[in-house]
Amino acid sequence: MSPQSCVKIRKEWDIVSARQLGREMAKKLGFSTVDQARIATAVSELARNIYLYSEEGQICFEVLETIERKGLSMSAIDTGPGITDISQVMQDGYTTSGGLGAGLPGVKRLMDEFDIQSEVGQGTQISTVKWVR
Template sequence: MKPLEVMEDSAMAVASDSDIVLARNQGRVVALRLGFRPTDATLIATAISELARNILLYAGSGEIAIRPLERGKQVGLAVVARDSGPGIADPARAMEDGYSTSGRLGLGLPGVRRLMDEFEIHTAAGQGTTVTVKKWIP
C-alpha cells in the first residue's frame, strides 16, 4: 500500500455525464490503492456515481473530491460532493426513500447513506449543497 501522504487530494469537475463515469472510476482506483476490498470499492464507486449525478441533475455542475483519511490506525476514504446549485429546501425529505423532485426513483441520497459509513449534508435553498461521505476499512 502506498503511504497516505503521497496520495494527493483529487478534485474533479462534474459537468457532463461522462464525468460521472470518470469520478466513480477514480474513486474505485483510490479505494483499492488504500486497501479497500473490491466489494467495498464497488460500494464507494456506486455512491460516487449517485452523488455526481445529483450534482448534474440539480445544479448543472460542481465537483467531487476524493481523499484518504486516517483516524488512529484506521484508514478510510472521504468523498466530498460540492455544488453551488439551488440547494435542497427540505434536506430531511430528500433523505426519505422514494422522495424525488426530479421524477426519478428517489433512492439516490438515502441509498448513498446506506452504502457508506458516515454521511453529512450541508445545504439550504439558494446556498448550494455539500455532501460529505466516509467509509472506513473494517
C-alpha cells in the same frame, strides 16, 4: 495519489470519471471488492445529483489515515439551487428526477459517515466517509 483529488462535474461523462477515480482510490487503499462497488455507487449517485440539479460542482476524494484505521472521504460540492427540505430528500423513495429514489438515503446506507449541508440559492455540500474494514 495526492491527499485530495477532485473531479469537476459539468457533463454526464464526468460522472464516469468520478466513479472510476473513487473505485481506483478505494482499491489502492485496500477496500474489498464489495466496498469498492459501494463507493463507486455512492460516487455515481452524488455526481449524478450535481449533474441533474446544479450548473456545476465537484466530487473530492481524500485519503484518511490514522494509526488505527484508514478510509476514503468523499465530498460532493455544488453551487446549485440548494435543498429546501433535507428531511424530505432523505426519505426512502423520494425522487424529483423520476429515478429509483435510492438517492441520498442510499448513499447514507452505503457509507459509514454522512453529512449534508445545504443553503437555498447557495448550493449543497455532502460529506461521506467509508472506512476500510
